[in-house]
Amino acid sequence: MTARPRGMTSETKTLKTGIKSKRPATARTLHRQIGWVAAFVAMAWAMTGFLHPVMSWTAPRPAVQAPPNGGQFRTLPDIPGQFMDKSGQNRTVQVRLATIDGRAYWMSTDPSMARKTVADALTGAAAPEAEEAHAIALARHYAALPEAGVRSVEIIDRFGTEYPQINRLLPVWRVAFDTPEGLAVYVDTGADRLAAVTDGRRRALLLVFQNVHTLKFLSFAEPLRVAVLAGLILTVIATSLIGAALLLKAKGRGLRKAHTLAAWVALPFILTFTLSGMFHLLVTMGPGRALPPPGVFTLADLEPPRPGPGTLYGLTATAGPDGKPVWRIETGGGIAYQGAAAGHTDADRARAIAGAEPEAEVSLVTRFGRDYSFANKRLPVLKVAGADGPVFVDVREGLVAAAPRKSALQKAEGWSFDVLHKWEFLRPIGTKNRDYLLMTTVAVIFLTAALGLAIQLRRRKRGA
Helix, strand or coil: CCCCCCCCCHHHHHHHHHHHHHHHHHHHHHHHHHHHHHHHHHHHHHHHHHHHHHHHHHCCCCCCCCCCCCCCECCCCCCCHHHHHHHCCCEECEEEEEEECCEEEEEEECCCCCCCEEEECCCCCECCCHHHHHHHHHHHHHHCCCCCCEEEEEEECCCCCCCCHHHCCCCEEEEEECCCCCCEEEEECCCCEEEEEECHHHHHHHHHHHHHHCCHHHHHHHHHHHHHHHHHHHHHHHHHHHHHHHHCCCCCCCHHHHHHHHHHHHHHHHHHHHHHHHHHHHHHCCCCCCCCCCCCEEHHHCCCCCCCCCCEEEEEEEECCCCCEEEEEEECCEEEEEECCCCCCHHHHHHHHHCCCCCCCEEEECCCCCCCCHHHCCCCEEEECCCCCCEEEECCCCEEEECCCCCHHHHHHHHHHHHHHCCHHHHHHCHHHHHHHHHHHHHHHHHHHHHHHHHHHHHHHHHC
């Protein structure tokens, strides 16, 4: 018989063994309990993350990228103030001469109204129906559908699921064509600009992505949406961290072995996706920094424009820094300014709008890039260098198109979201190749969560 060490009894041994095994059992139990929620959430986010590249690949593309030719104005119409007074409009942010169905019209943008005030430039007669006709013509141009039937036409003055805030431009016209795919084109009649293109498939994918990935259906109570999202993210993070600790001693076969192997591969990506998502949520919650609105001027202050020699191609009035109207006149001889900015060039006008120094460097931007992304919509713009960062100005509309001035925290969040969440650093290998890698990764995450859920269901079935 072997003597037990002094003080060691069978009861003490049992107690010590129980104490040693209590901690991993507690961690394992917690992993199982919150794993129910985390598995469903991870699967939902992985599924919508998988759909995101599909949305980009299958999104309808405009048949034409460039805006239509504005036409030539051979006869200078009367000044717009003469007929705008009749409409009752007094203040505006822009007055432009536009060609609609081959005829010249004055269009004035009232900042308090979705629709523009339109009048025939030769007769002065009000033409409220001309803007809708112009919207349809623009949509036909960008979609290259000159003969297709129009199912509906409506003006959009707020963002929604189909036309989210990333599109930036408001108000816009939505022109839906009678096509099998349900094509709809969004256009901005203020600058003859394309805002967005969508169809039935994209609408369905957007509905799923926004409501599952970002809980868009809770946007009516934004603090609640943020709180629920943060709670779900923390649940996935906690489950993953506990699972990481358990992986070090994980054993088993069959489903358990497959879950362990998949978890080893998925763990770093689950953590980077969730942590960068949480960082993005916390830094970007609430209203973002609004761009300065375009200046407002009084129609009575408009002086008759004097285009000078050459064919007239464009005529636009916007507000100067002092609130007085500025004519931008585009002719065959170049660009000229009249009014409060008489004698200025486009570069001078851009500096004034940006509030920059007279010697600030100005350069032309004709394509989207990292500093000025596609989300900003407007092109071409002038880039004005400044001490706090560049300011991008649209001189035709007399406004700041983008001013990406960010704090250190916002810059860190932007880097985190681009690199860890969207894998923008892989763009050099090609967008589709990057998407393939992302889709493979989220498929492994989905598999890990599904295997964990299957183990839970089997355990519960055996318990029953």
